[in-house]
Amino acid sequence: MSDRYVQPLRTLLQICFVLFSLWVGFQFARYIGAVEAGAPPTVARPGGIEAFLPISGLFGTAAWLKGGGINPVHPAAVVIFVTIVVLALALRRAFCSWICPVGAISEWLWKLGFHRFRRNPALPRLLDVALRGIKYLLMAYFLFAAVTWSLDSLQGFLFSGYHAISDQKLLSLFLRPSGTTLAVLGVLLTLSVILRNPFCRYLCPYGALLGLAAWLSPTAVQRDRERCVSCGVCSQVCPARIDVMHARRVADPECLGCWRCISHCRVQSALSMRLFGRRVISGLLFALLVVGIFWGGSVIGKLNGRWQTMITPDDYRQLLGR
Numbered sequence: 001m002s003d004r005y006v007q008p009l010r011t012l013l014q015i016c017f018v019l020f021s022l023w024v025g026f027q028f029a030r031y032i033g034a035v036e037a038g039a040p041p042t043v044a045r046p047g048g049i050e051a052f053l054p055i056s057g058l059f060g061t062a063a064w065l066k067g068g069g070i071n072p073v074h075p076a077a078v079v080i081f082v083t084i085v086v087l088a089l090a091l092r093r094a095f096c097s098w099i100c101p102v103g104a105i106s107e108w109l110w111k112l113g114f115h116r117f118r119r120n121p122a123l124p125r126l127l128d129v130a131l132r133g134i135k136y137l138l139m140a141y142f143l144f145a146a147v148t149w150s151l152d153s154l155q156g157f158l159f160s161g162y163h164a165i166s167d168q169k170l171l172s173l174f175l176r177p178s179g180t181t182l183a184v185l186g187v188l189l190t191l192s193v194i195l196r197n198p199f200c201r202y203l204c205p206y207g208a209l210l211g212l213a214a215w216l217s218p219t220a221v222q223r224d225r226e227r228c229v230s231c232g233v234c235s236q237v238c239p240a241r242i243d244v245m246h247a248r249r250v251a252d253p254e255c256l257g258c259w260r261c262i263s264h265c266r267v268q269s270a271l272s273m274r275l276f277g278r279r280v281i282s283g284l285l286f287a288l289l290v291v292g293i294f295w296g297g298s299v300i301g302k303l304n305g306r307w308q309t310m311i312t313p314d315d316y317r318q319l320l321g322r
Contacts, residue, residue: 006259006283010097013287014104021101024048029175032168035316047307048298049167050077054206055142056158056166057081062146063154071158072310074167076298079306083297084206087290088213092220094290096200096207097239097258103200107239109192120196122241131202132254138205139212161319164311168320196239201254211253218276221250221261227270234261234271249277259283 028049034041050056053074060071060078070078084095096103114120122128146154157163173181191198200207221244223234234244240254244261257273262283265271273281281289301307311319 003259003262003265003283006287007263009283009287010259013098013291014101014107017099018101018104020048021051024051025171025174028167029171032171032316035313036320038317041313045309047076047302047309048080050074050309051080052170053077053166054081056163058142058146059149059154060158062149063151063158066151066154068151068155070306071155073158073164074309075306076301076308079297079301083294084210085213086297087293088210089216090219090293091286091290092214092217092255092257093207093210093253094257094286095210095294097256098287098290099294102204103197103256106192106197106200109189110194110196110239113193116193120194123195134202135205135208138203139208142205143209165316165319168316196241201240208253211255214253214255214257215251219257219273219281220277221247221255222272222274222277223247223249224270224272227267229267229270231266233264233266237261237264244271257286259286 024046027043027046030043031041031045034043054077056074057077057080060074061081064070064078087095097107110120123131149157177185188199195201223244225248228245230245232245235242235246237260238244239258239260240252240256242250242252242255244250250261259273262271262273273283273286275281298307
């Protein structure tokens with residue numbers, strides 16, 4: 001069976017998750033709007049909004065591993081963070097290319113640029129490597145803090161008023177953006193039309209962390225050297241610009257698990273997604289595993305009472321000075 005169906009399937013899932021993210025944001029905006037107006041909220045605060053608080057998830061996970069339990073201020077952030085790391089350990093950076101709304105929008109923009117200009121230029125190799133170092137430096141900074149801070153220091157941050165309303169601050173950043181925010185977004189959106197995934201490739205510390213976790217993944221794209229005709233299509237379509245054509249097993253941390261190389265391969269079975277280098281994983285099974293692991297984490301969190309925040313509407317009002 002041809003693997004070309006995987007890309008339409010992945011696009012469909014991207015659209016679903018982008019729409020779901022917008023719905024979560026809209027529900028949270030309604031909740032915060034009622035809180036700021038001093039009225040009883042007519043909708044429940046969606047725990048899923050904490051997916052946009054990765055630092056909270058990292059520090060909360062560090063505190064949990066150090067014996068402090070899952071922080072009740074933003075518990076869903078911890079659940080989602082751990083789930084996404086588990087997903088990377090199992091299926092590489094599939095979160096980035098199948099679920100993440102930022103990754104989806106970035107991909108749609110560079111495809112739009114390719115359709116308009118017939119190319120997405122690559123930066124010079126040395127500049128590309130230097131810029132990629134930014135996300136790893138950011139990742140190292142946050143990881144160093146999470147590992148070296150004592151449990152008391154972590155708890156002090158997690159129970160602080162700043163952390164408690166960090167979700168509202170993020171919402172305010174987008175609903176009432178400053179000129180600087182608009183300028184930065186404008187630059188990133190423009191670059192995303194020209195280059196392939198510039199934010200994900202150069203600035204996202206979350207993606208850097210998932211790339212390191214993916215090094216331990218038993219799942220990877222594998223090339224059959226006997227079937228491969230060395231046409232180079234796989235390397236051309238790779239959004240991470242990995243030299244797939246000359247790889248035996250694509251274990252690069254930049255690999256997004258997007259299946260574009262497999263879907264566009266001109267020779268059936270020359271490229272395949274394999275488990276432990278042996279068992280072939282179909283595109284449909286891969287998609288089901290991505291969705292199952294991601295949603296399964298939230299289900300486990302809800303069943304264990306580790307999803308809804310302890311912060312009440314009155315707490316929000318007090319912290320916001322309403």
